Amino acid sequence: MxxxxxxxxxxxxxxxxxxxxxxxxxxxxxxxxxxxxxxxxxxxxxxxxxxxxxxxxxxxxxxxxxxxxxxxxxxxxxxMNRRNLSEKVCRNIDGLLKSVADDPERLIDEASQALAESTGFAAVTTTPSGQSAEVKKIEVIPISPRAAVLFLVTSCGLIRTKVCRFDQEIGSQALEILAKVLNEYFCGGLLADIGLPQVQSMVASLGEYGLACVPALTAFYQLVQETAESEVLLKGQLNLLKHPDYDPVRAGKLIDFLTRGETLADLLSAIPKGLNVVFGSECKRPELDGTSLIVSQYNTGGRPDGYIGIIGPLRMDYAAAIPLIEYFATSIGKILDEMMGINSDGSEK
Amino acid sequence: MxxxxxxxxxxxxxxxxxxxxxxxxxxxxxxxxxxxxxxxxxxxxxxxxxxxxxxxxxxxxxxxxxxxxxxxxxxxxxxMNRRNLSEKVCRNIDGLLKSVADDPERLIDEASQALAESTGFAAVTTTPSGQSAEVKKIEVIPISPRAAVLFLVTSCGLIRTKVCRFDQEIGSQALEILAKVLNEYFCGGLLADIGLPQVQSMVASLGEYGLACVPALTAFYQLVQETAESEVLLKGQLNLLKHPDYDPVRAGKLIDFLTRGETLADLLSAIPKGLNVVFGSECKRPELDGTSLIVSQYNTGGRPDGYIGIIGPLRMDYAAAIPLIEYFATSIGKILDEMMGINSDGSEK
DNA sequence: TTTTAGCACTCTTTAAGCCCGAGTGCTAAC
DNA sequence: GTTAGCACTCGGGCTTAAAGAGTGCTAAAA
The missing domain is CATH 1.10.10.10 (Winged helix-like DNA-binding domain superfamily/Winged helix DNA-binding domain)
Known part of the structure; x- marks a missing residue:
């Protein structure tokens, strides 16, 4: 036409x-x-x-x-005429992201915050999906006669811990064996490959300690699940309130909707790779009417991983926001790749 | 009168x-x-x-x-006639809190959430101050030739980790020594007693590994500071928007004010022990005019520790809210005490 | 055929005027 | 000291009027 x-x-x-x-x-x-x-x-x-x-x-x-x-x-x-980012803005973003480049979760968190602040809308991000991450190290650390902490590091630098309580006193020997066996079985494997059957089969491998370690295995399984789950992060919801396009009632409904993380996750998962602009009117959600989502996937290891974007009224400054989000997405991807590189072989760049 | x-x-x-x-x-x-x-x-x-x-x-x-x-x-x-809590409500709260009784931070988080939901106002809480906590265990876990994770457990069950990167490759032997020395020096001592001088003096104690371990010691000091800091948590800010007593502009200003954590922390720190109701008009903050803060300290080990309370308009249902907050405060105190008990000697109750 | 100037028309926004009702303060009686 | 009665006040809601912005259409000009 x-x-x-x-x-x-x-x-x-x-x-x-x-x-x-x-x-x-x-x-x-x-x-x-x-x-x-x-x-x-x-x-x-x-x-x-x-x-x-x-x-x-x-x-x-x-x-x-x-x-x-x-x-x-x-x-x-x-x-529209895209307005490219000024040198200064790029440097600010680079500086911010570099400063939190040892923790993937903080990286996403800070990026999200910065995006929300600089655009004046709500920012939505997801943490790198643990799905494609490998188990790097497992430790079991006793903290009392009846409790231990499970400790898990993934190839993408995610560190997670979980407390595990035992029904009876457990010796440090049992825990050492447990750690050894867990590492032998799962280290280097994908997080996504660790299912209930695999964990259950460990009871046998643990021999005499098998039964005593059941609580730890349960906790381990939960820990893996929690780690593999990619989390949706929402920042700057309050910015939406200040926007004249949203009357307080609609803004409230929208924020309520966004706060229910699952629905937002569903929405994101339907988005193809690269940068996308999705209008609320295109979804069936009445709460999203009149709102727009500018979102891009960031890549890790050459493959699409998580999302970063903003949510605001249809009337957003796309010409400025789109280049900004693209810059964030590529920067995050690069930094995550570097982190993985450092974590896997210790060489910088 | x-x-x-x-x-x-x-x-x-x-x-x-x-x-x-x-x-x-x-x-x-x-x-x-x-x-x-x-x-x-x-x-x-x-x-x-x-x-x-x-x-x-x-x-x-x-x-x-x-x-x-x-x-x-x-x-x-x-x-006013205090309306005491129904059996059912008490049981619900007990159930909720018990279910997260292994992690002090999640405990506070869930309590805060529940309080915000059941009152329909914003809930404000602070995590137990690490100040009075003791170091329980320190671990140093290598995750790559040039990086390790520091791992800290406190007597109140707080678990914190921090990544530490080295300028050059570091052997597992150095890390083992580091862990040993850190534990010897600080285990059983108060978190609050770990200052920069103490950490600096470790360089000497580490002998030949001293210089290589400097990044780890820096990270350790930061980790201790982060752990000792008690954090202010705000939940259900959005509830305030729905309240007819706040017009959107005022609600926005109030939420902005509350979101700047430090100011809220200042406010709390001036509050005496036990349950208190503070009117915004009594502070000098214009943003707080027309709002009221019902807050109680919770005790751990018999001493006042953190805070839990709600923030809302002057017109709140004090007769219902006050008993509720008192109940939360005593329950949290009890559970935290139990946690500390379990963590220190492994005996249940 | 396309563009422009002019004008009548439409529809919202704002202000002004008016009435109604809720609630008070005062007075006088109980 | 308490109560009934009544005049008075003042904001909220409704109607009406005027102002302003922008359109669509027609007829003339390019």
Whole structure:
């Protein structure tokens, strides 16, 4: 569907202005934006056609026009001028991310926070999925006669611990054997490959200590599950409240919806690789109507892993936000890869 | 300052009703609440006097009356009827807390969440201060030729880890010695007693490994600091938005204020032991005007430790909330004590 | 055929005016 | 000291009027 040069500039100008002000845009405003190269009457005619084509709509007869979701889509895909990040911004981001480059979870956390702050919207991220990570090291550390801590490190640098209590006193010898056997069986293997049957089979391998170690094996299995689960992180929800596009009630409903992590996770999992803009109106969720999700996957080891993006009203500054998110996504990917490199062979870069 | 029986019941009824509806209360309403034992005219006279005494105020001439902060103070201290917790509620709380009784941080986290949910306000808590905790166990676990994880367990069951990177490859022997020496020096001692000088002096004690271990010692010191710091936790901020007493702008400002953890920590630190109700108007913070803080310290080992409480508008159901918070505080104290007991000698209860 | 100027028309927003009701304070009687 | 009665006050809600912004259409110009 071709629009013609002039209609395109009119549509682009309309979207630009609407993004800036949030109010219906009239023909006179556009006339000024195009430096009076065409008269408002011509623009009115074109706008009428754009309305008929489904790109613009009027809240009421005597108001200006508002871009539809279709207009935003076209704007994002073809019409807008991406504003590339300034040197300074890039350096700030690099500095921030480098400073937390030893803990994958903190990395994501800080990136999320920074994204929320710099865009003024809510940021959504997921931690690297443990699925593709390998078990790097398991330790069992006694902390009292009847309790021990299980300790797990993955190839991507994730460190997790879990307390495990025993029914009766357990000797340090049993725990040593347990650690040894667990490492022998699972080290170097994928986290995702550790299932209940594998763990259960350990009881036999532990010989005389098998029965006493059952609580530890249960805890180990739970720990693996917890570690493999990728977590959804939401930051800056409160920013949404400050936005004039959301009245408090809608913002509240939206935040409620986002806070239920599973639903958000579902939403993300349906998103293809690379950078995507998803409009709420395209999902079936009524709470998401009028909101938009700009999200990109970050890669680790050349494969798509987690997500990072922002959630806000349809009317966001896409031209600035999209390059920003892309930069975050590639930076995170790079840093995670470096971390994995360091962790696996100790060589820097 | 004596009020007399009747004025007291009138004031109590006014506060009760205002808490329930949030609207100015008129003399006829009070008449009904007192079962027509006195006429509305008499009540009007008394209310006029209560206004003169500073307990009630009128938004405008032709409206009912609203209790002042002084009235709330009197209500909380003398007038209200505490509503004790039902058996069922107690059991629910006990069940919830027991289920997370192996991790002090999760315990506080869950308690906070539950308190926020059941009151419908924001809950504020602080984790047990590591200050009074002892070092229970230190481990150093190599995870790559150039990196290791420091692992710290305290007497109150807190488990913390920190990654430490070395400039050059470090042998497992050096790490073993490091762990041994750290344990010898610090195990059983108070976390609060570990200062920079103590850690620095370790370089000498490590002999030939001293220099290589400097990054680990730095990380250890940081880890101790992080562990000793008691953290402020805020849950259910969004509940405040839903409350009709807060317009969105004020709620936003309040939440912003609360989210800056330090200021909240300052506020808490000025609170005496036991249960307290602090009115925002009593602090100098303009953001807190019209809000109230019900908070109690919980004890561990017989001494006041952290805080748990709720933040909401002046108009809260104190009669229900106060017993609830007290119950949470004593339960948390008990469970933390038990945890410390289990962790130190392995005996249950 | 396309663009532009002009104008009547539509529809929201804002302000002003008005009435209604809730609640008070006062007075006089009990 | 308590109560009934009544005039008075003041905010909330409703209606009406005016102002303003923007459109769509028509007819003329390019």
């Amino acid at each position: 071709q629009l013609g040069k002039r209609k395109e500039s009119i549509l682009a100008a309309t979207v630009d202005m609407y993004i800036r002000t949030g109010e219906p845009v009239g023909s006179k405003t556009i006339e000024k934006m195009l430096n009076n190269t065409v008269s408002s009457a011509t623009i009115r005619n074109d706008m009428a056609e754009l309305s008929a084509m489904g790109y613009l709509e009027q809240p009421h007869t005597s108001a200006g026009r508002i871009p539809t979701a279709a207009a935003f889509r076209l704007y994002i895909d073809h019409l | 004596q009020l007399g029986k009747r004025k007291e019941s009138i004031l109590a009824a006014t506060v009760d009703m205002y808490i329930r509806t949030g609207e100015p209360v008129g003399s006829k309403t009070i008449e009904k609440m007192l079962n027509n034992t006195v006429s509305s005219a008499t009540i009007r006279n008394d209310m006029a006097e209560l206004s003169a005494m500073g307990y009630l105020e009128q938004p405008h001439t032709s409206a009912g009356r609203i209790p002042t902060a002084a009235a709330f103070r009197l209500y909380i201290d003398h007038l």
